[in-house]
Amino acid sequence: MNRPSILTGALWGGLLSVPLMALFFIGQQIARFPFVPFDMFDWLARALPGPVITFGIDTMVDVITTFQLGRLDEAAKTAEQFMALGITFIIGVIAGGLFFFIMNRLPGERQRRDSLPGVIMGAIVGLPFLLFSLAVNLEAAGQPLVSAVWVLGLYMLWGLTVSWLYSALAFRVQPAAAESAAAGEAGTAASVQTLNRRQFMIQVGGATATVTVVGVGLGALLSQGDEATTTARADGAALPPDGLPNANDPLVPAPGTRPEYTPLEDHYRIDIRTTPLEIAEEGYTLPIAHTNAEGDTEILAELTLDQIRNDFESMDAFITMSCISNRIGGPLISTTRWTGVSMQDILDSIDVPPTATHLRINGGDGFDETVALEDIANDRRIMLTHAWDGIPLLPKHGFPLRIHIPDLYGMKQPKWITAMRFLDQDEDGYWVRRGWDKVARVKATSVIDTVAVDMMVIDADENQRIPVGGIAWAGDRGISRVEVRVNDGEWQEAQLRAPISDRTWTIWRYDWPFEEGMHTFEVRCFEADGTEQIAAVASPRPDGASGIHSTRVNL
Template sequence: MKPTKAALTGLLAILAALAAGHLVAAFVGLSASPYLAVGNAAIDLTPTWLKEFAVTTFGTNDKLVLLTGMAVVLVATGIAAGLASRNTPTPGTVIAVALGLLGIAAVLTRPDVGQLSVLAPLASLAAGVYVFRHLHEESTQDESRRDFLITAGLAVAAGVTGQLLGTRTDVEGSRQAIGDLTPKTKVPDLPVGADFARDGTPAFITSAKDFYRIDTALSVPRIRAEEWTLRIHGMVDRPAVLTFDEIRKRDLIEETVTLTCVSNEVGGPYISTANFIGIRIGDVLREAGVKAGADQLFSTSDDGFTAGSPLDYVLERGLIAIGMNGEPLPAEHGFPARLVVPGLYGYVSATKWVTDLNVTTFAKEQGYWIPRGWAARAPIKTMSRIDRPKGLSKVSGRTVVAGTAWAQPKGVAKVEVRADGGPWQEAELGADVSDSTWRMWRLELDLKPGSHTVECRATDKTGYTQDQARLDPIPDGATGWHSISFTVQ
């Protein structure tokens, strides 16, 4: 067999296998698609240091990079399998079977798929082996080009059909049918001067499209509100199941909350603020009757992600949120419902697409990130960052330094700035909206032309000033003073 035909044989077999698996997954659960299942398994098995590198390097594009890298590896594997099988189909068959078994193993270990989901990787294995051996046999005939074209066309059609069928759940229609969410208790209008957006800080309220998203989901769960339920069980006297409609009929409250990702480096972007609408988790748990000795609320997402929140935090201030900035939650931010617990990093508190609440203890259950080296309890640290000027920028005239500080749920009392290691100067603070939100600040500096370095530090309302020592995010959040260097012209 010619090298070109051999390489194309292996490549088309890979394409056919992925397409067949994706098509069957459309009927048994899209997460069972071998491509996605292996990707999710890779995320689960990736060492913590490598995950942090991916988030730091690629930000919210880390999953796209993973899927692209997997595609490149599969293409290379298919070509290599074909070239190794120029004389006999045995090497390529073995590789096809190995990849199929890998897909089966990945699906069987997923917590968010049912028993029938194994049909997807089985279909992938069968299609990969059959197409490889068929094309290998036909490649010696003049009509092989036609077989290649037909195989490629069928594979593309199967993959596209699987994607269309797998995403056919009308989530947006379900969101639109909910209509306006009118909380009984609304947040007051933002006070004048809540942000210094004109000076370079973010707007105080983050739009849904700009709200940071860090999670483990390769594909966003697609759940209709009409079919969603939330189970409450564990160390409670009266287990219960709530529907979306039952939550909506309760007295909804609205709260302005800043959420922060533990992966945020010093000066990092993974912090956002929104008006969340929902009900108190504490009210639901007290109705269920929390038993003595419980100290953790263990939440599970539709995609299998788990998080453990300290029960005292949850009972005092946690929300089951169904709305964000006046609308039902966007799909990528947890529709139909998610948890919001001010004062805790998201990995232990902000479960999206939440379907299960288990009242338990830290001794009995560990959330997704805990065995991976992160702390079980993760209160947010007092921090601040400089948003303007940007690092290495050039500014003219009197310099305005502006930024953001946060210390949920303690609140920010003071932000100080110093230039070139000089004396600390207290910045002007934006209006104080809530102790559960960030606070903007600004300061004008009269700096001479040349290079300068500016640092900032925040003090919370308990009197604690953020640590100067630079520590990485793992295990419970980064510390350190943010600094930037720039040039005054």
């Protein structure tokens, strides 16, 4: 009998985790079974302390921006997914090595040949993954028995395979360097034994690779249907028939300025899930309940999506939204058309408890936030949103419902809404509990999108000028002035294009008199009441970034 090393067990534990994840992927695509690596990562993101999560976010952003790994929000989600797969692989490595270590120390040969220890090991490793899925995955929580059979079944199969490999290496495959008395015969024997082990490893490795490739390929093929549906819905999105409200403004944005209206597929996405949550429209209802001081809960209303869309006055608004974690000049800001109903109308249709002061909004992703009933009563613009850009919300943007609260960062505005509850006192929301600002009011910001060095213009006096342009935004407080400074000189006022609405960013343009050399451009903005944006540099945590955006250009 041989005693396979712990490293061998670790190797096979990790390698066998790869086809295991492929099988989980197939199940997720075919039947919406839990994909446990992502559920595990989502659970960790909720369970870890706020400072740890913030450090991880900052590190990820630094790496993505330093090495220019792509669009920030998409690259960050890809990084999260790879981390989830990597953690699952490492768990397999540790479990495989530990299993071989324990098996090598069992007293009898019969026990070492038995497959039961592997099955038990698989169940032990799989149980936490099952609990992760039940905690964060709506579909898994909705069918816990099916999820348990699926997750534990696959992990027990994984453990059984690890156990079979141990038995094969220990009792049926000879080591490469067996002892022999006769040099010539021993050399021949050793050569045969080495070939047998090599063949065994190649066969098992080949089978593992085959399962992985087939699993991933089949899962990807099955997922194309969902992607095609999403793409078709996005393709149906369009600007209003008459164009944007400011279409007749004479100011032309500087070449290279971002689109004034963000294409739906380019709208930023930041949330606490590795993949978008998909909630079925069929059977969806929005329960609105009340929990009193004694902890008793009463369902006051249950609204279907059709009722929300058709039984209340519809409202549309062009809105810019930004993530509180967006850095100065960062890409986590977008503008699109929101369609929904006023929360005032929703509450008017319900007997609001007289003791209630706040409304807690829960998302299916585990996110929650509260809004004061006084704020809703004073602002008809607070909107329960069901469509963006003229079509129902896409899954990645929060289908079936999300809320809009003017002048606040996105961290205060849950999506994938599944429940609302009246409270008799305020509560901290998801990110507030993790150390972010309670109010999260938007800070005024201005950004240089372009110094159009290849688009020089000649003014009436035949002076050469370089178009410089970008955006300025201050929530719903408006922009009255934008100024540009070059090489620490005097601030010069830029031209402003009329904003699409009082809640969108403002496009600005400054035609700079051309001079050769290296130049530093800076921009600042002023709110409608004349308040200057905050120049002091501050990181996004806890209440949003501040500072002057600048760029250096060699002309």
